[in-house]
Structures are given as C-alpha cells and as structure tokens.
Amino acid sequence: MKSQPSRADIPRGFTFAATACGLKKARLDLALLTSDTVATAAAVFTTNRVQAAPVRLSREHLQNSGHKIRGVIVNSGNANCCTGPQGIAASRKTAAKLSRSLGCRQDEILVCSTGVIGLPLRAEKILRTIPQLAQARSSDAPAFEQFTKAIMTTDTRPKWAAAKCRIGRKVVRILGCAKGSGMIEPHMATMLGFLATDAAVSPALLSKALRAAVSRTFNAITVDGDTSTNDTVTLLANGESGARKISSENSDYRKFCAALEVVCKSLALAIVADGEGAERVIEIEVRGATSDRAADKIARTIANSPLVKTAFAGADPNWGRILAAAGRSGVSFEPNSVDIHIAGMSVCRRGRELGFDERVAHRKMLAKYVPVIVDLHAGRGAARVWTCDFTAEYVRINASYRT
Secondary structure (H helix, E strand, C coil), rough: CCCCCHHHHHHCCEEEEEEEEEECCCCCEEEEEEEEEEEEEEEEEEECCCCHHHHHHHHHHHHHHHEEEEEEEEECCCCCCCCCHHHHHHHHHHHHHHHHHHCCCCHHHEEEEECCCCCCCCHHHHHCCHHHHHHHCCCCCCHHHHHHCCCCCCCCEEEEEEEEEEHHHHEEEEEEEEEEECCCCCCCCCCCCEEECCCCECCCHHHHHHHHHHHHHHHHCCCCCCCCCCCCEEECCCCCCCCCCEEEHHHHHHHHEEEHHHHHHHHHHHHCCCCCCCCCEEEEEEEECCCCHHHHHHHHHHHHCCCHHHHHHHCCCCCCHHHHHCCCCCCCCCHHHHHEEECCEEEEECCEEEECCCCHHHHHHHHCEEEEEEEEECCCCCCCCECCCCHHHHHHHHCCCCC
C-alpha cells in the first residue's frame, strides 16, 4: 500500500473534511465523510451490551432511512458512552445540525464517537464547528488524509486502504480507513471503520458483502481481548462510477466482494500492527480441528493469552504456552496429536518438543510478522486469527490513559 492516498483512490462523489473542535488539545478531533448524492449504506456495530449513544442513534437512523445515508460525522477524544440522556441528546443534536448544513434528512446522518468512556461530551464544541466543517468538504486526497488523522486516539499512525475492480466497462473504487490500537477484540469489528465506494449495490447485497468481509478480517483480529462500546464499521455506496447496479450474487458481486475484502484485510492487519505497544504481528492458524468453529475458538484463546503474547514480545519460542492455551479453550482434542510450527520452524510434534535450534527460532521471531501453525490432526476445520505481542509499553499506555 502506498504511504499516501492519491486523487485516483477517491471514489467519485465523496468528500471529506476534518478540523480541531477542541475536544482534544490542538489536535484534529472532528471528521466528516459525505456523499454528494444519497448513498446506500450498510453497517455493523458492537455487540457489547454497553453501547455508546452514537451507536444506538446510528442503528436507529440506518433503519428509519431505509439504509439511505448522506454523511457520517465522527469525533475522537470522547466516546459519549455511559453519558445518560444527555449523551443521546448530544448525538441527536449533532445529526440535526449536520443535516441542516447538508440539506438532508436528520436520519440520513450517522454519528460515531471514540475516546474516553464515561465523560460528558462537550457537544457545544462540535455543534459550533459543524457549519465550517461542512463547508470545507473536498474530494481531494489531502482532505481524506486529514479525515484518517482526526479519528485517531492512541493510534500512532493513520490507517487507510484502497482497491479497484471492473464492473462491465467501468472502474469501481473502494476506499477505507480505520482507527484502533487498544480495546481490540472482535465481536463485530473492534474499532471504527469507514468505507466508501462509487459502486451501485442493492441494500441487501451491500449488507451481505460487508458482513462477509468483516467476518474474515476485522472479526479475525485481537489486540487485548476487550470489546469496545463504540465499534462501528460503515460502508456507503453511491453508484457514481456509472457501473451497472449489482443486484444479484453474480460475477460482478463476487468481484466487488473480493475488492472489499482486500481493503478490510489491509485495515485489520494495520490495526494489529499498531496495537498499543506492539512490536510484531502474530498470525495464529489452527488446522485439523473437528470444525471451523472449534478451530476459531482455539485460535482466539491462543491469540488472547497474555503468556503467549509476552513470549512473542521476547521472541521466546515457548511452544508449551501455545499448547496450554489451546487446552483451556474448551474445545476437545487429543494433545498427543498436535504439531506446532513457529516462524516456519517445527517446534512440537505429536504434543512433544521436537529438537530445534532455539537461537535460530529466536532470530526468526524477531520479524515484524510471525506465523504460527497449530495442527490438531482431528478433522478439516480451520481458522486464522491475527494478534500482536504484549510489551511493557501496552501497560504504560493503559495505566495512564486518562491521566
């Protein structure tokens, strides 16, 4: 992926803007994505029982508008969660103010927030900034870049990805960005993600495509096992490419889904790579399980194990921690049948240590991307989950998040 987006990456008919409204000190903290025309929209939201006001409002707007959306407004620096009636009122006022600036219905606006949970949102800072934010919208790449920066919290860098596919004789663009670094455990998609495409797709198929892509990408990452209260991924499709509408699960739909998954996977891996304090990405692949679901459960247990993650922080080929984590997953398997590979090296065969050079294994585990394969030899079930190592920096960041 290029380090910076270009004008050719921006889907037709979309504009972006960002500004510093004062929720954070002298940093971009308010972002806007709009479609020139009403776009078909799909979204997935957190499954945490504690849900932020903007999540509840966006669900409502998506349903009431018939999945027709003009804009998405995002603030960072405050999650607007556990803020009572004042929180939902702040989100409603934000949507109402933006709808007046765009000349659309209030329920054609989605609202997202990210930041500290439990603090009252100073909505007046957002409301007084919306008119100039809406006026500053641009389809240029620098405006999109500013958007990617304004949504960040503990992220160390912006995350964006783009892909194209051909529908008939027309080129369709898909552009996305995401924020996420901590409080990452997917039970939807654990972060904020914003996707835009100039393809024309029916609402039902757009939702199906998004959910399929999310299940294999955002829902296959974990940093620390915590699911946020504000998780939202939105996908807007405005049809401005001029390509024929995708209204059945034909070859056009399959090409679109493939391109969408490329974008989502790139963003998901970028989140793991930027995990709080992380030094490396770890790919946990479980093979030979009795079912895909069983494989996924084992992979997630390994990926979320503090002992496994700290071993990878030290590049220690301690395969026993991996097998032990698998053993407490709640999935039945025969330990004496398990093979484990770390960084391309076989370290465990049939549940016992296989002679290997620990110095070589240590050097290989210092790489930025370390694959792990756990083969249960019990069936055809398989799953893949991406995580990162746990370092002392993760503790430092989260011990002083508010202070």
